[in-house]
Structures are given as C-alpha cells and as structure tokens.
Amino acid sequence: MSSAESSAYEGFTAEERAAMKEHARELKAAARRTSQADKAAQAERDVLAKIAEMQDSDRVMAERVHTVVTTCAPALAPKLWYGMPAYALDGKVVCFFQSAGKFKARYATLGFNDPAKLDEGAMWATAFALTEVTPEVEARIAELVKRAVG
Template sequence: MARTARISEPEQFTAEERAAMKEHARELKQAARRTSRADKAAEALRDVLAKISEMRDSDRAMAERVHAVVTSSAPSLAPKLWYGMPAYALDGKIICFFQSAAKFKARYATLGFSDQAKLDEGTMWPAGYALTAVTPETEARISALVKQAVS
C-alpha cells in the first residue's frame, strides 16, 4: 500500500507576531491622521519616546542610548514606530530599528538595519546586531554603522 504525504498545518503566527502586526496597523492609521509634516515628526518622536519608556529596565536603558546615538550620528533620520519598535527612517524608508529582547521573548535586544541601509560589503554583511549592553565602545560602533547606513 502506498503511503501518502500528510499535509502539515500552516504555521501560525505567535501572539507576539500578531501583536506586532496589529501595532503596525495602528501606527499607519495614526500617521495618516496627522496633518502637517511638523506635526507628524513631533508626534512620531513622542510615540518613539513613549514606546521606549514602556520597556523593561535593561531594554529601556539600551533603547535610550541607541536612540541618542542614532539621532546624534544621523540627524537626517526621522524617529518613528515600526511594528511597535523604535525605528529611524530616511525619506520615509526605515534604515534601522531597535528591537527589545522582550518584544519576541528573545535573550538579547537587536539593532537591525533594513535593505535601505548602505552597509553593503562584498557579497555578505551583517544586517542585525545582538545587544546585551550599550557600552561606550558599542556606542562608537553604532554611530559608525548609522553614519555608513545613511552615506
């Protein structure tokens, strides 16, 4: 008798992934309601700072330092929320983001870069960095990466 392959159940999104998608939908609706460009920028910054303030202690401390380094290293980047994470965009396109460890129950936070970041180096390069602490050395590395990303 021939065996038939079982069709597996489609993979389900985790509760954290579903929550991130819902947050992104809310972010898009909020952004659409904002009127002037200045209002959008000011409210987006408030949203990012509020999201950072909600993080648990270790994630919050790292996110605050990452925010300070990114905004001082690349003033052309606009803070905004992206799937409920602090992110930084150039001309509306995400360049980098901070993902707290708690976001998806990971063991470390992540500084990630999108394909819009100009970090290309040969045929392979990192697009995400694990963060367990933000030291002065880490800040210098983040600054260099962000400057390169927008160059």
C-alpha cells in the same frame, strides 16, 4: 513538508500578531496627522513613549541607541515600526531597535533594512545582538548608522 510538519504549523505567534496590529495602528495614526512638522514631532514622542514602556535593560539600551542615532544621523526621522523604535530616511526605515522582551528573545537587536548602505561585498550583517550598550558599543552603533545613511 511531511503531514506531521504541516499540521504542527500554527501561524504567527501572539507576539507577531501583536506587532502587525501595532503597525496597522501606527499607519492609521500617521495618516490622521496633518502637517509634516506635526507628524515628525508626534512620531518622536511615540518612539520615546514606546522606549519608556520597555523593561529595565531594554529601556536603557533603547535610550542609548536613540541618542546615538539621533545625534550621529540627524537626517534619520524617529518613528514606530511594528511597535519598535525605528529611524527612517525619506519614509523608509533604515534601522530599528527590537527589545528582547518584544519577542521573548534572550537579547535585543539593532537591525538595518535595505536602505542602509552597509554593503560589504557579497555578504554583510544586517542585525546585531545587544546585551548592553557600552561606550565601545555606542561607537560601533555610531559608525554603522553613519555608514547606513551614506
């Protein structure tokens, strides 16, 4: 890296720093909860509250994604992950919804982490751009989520 390139690096963006702070708050809040049932119920309320805060098109897509995921893969537990709605199996995030507004992107993202069983040979997609959730997109999300949990 040249000196001009290294001096241009400014670290994490404000949005990235905010996401990390949100994650720290999520971990502290989860640690304070006592029973598993309390943790699960509060986590779901937290996810729904975060979705309700989103801008119009992001909120509509996140609501649909939430419904598809919780219906098609009831083994996945809703939780917040870096301030994003996420769905975990045995505490590990399998998939998440990232609103376009979160990082000022032009599209929302449905992402999958390592525990997702989406492997297809030597290369496969782990993130999908979303501009709207049509019935066809819902069907594709349902297929991916079912496959992800195996």
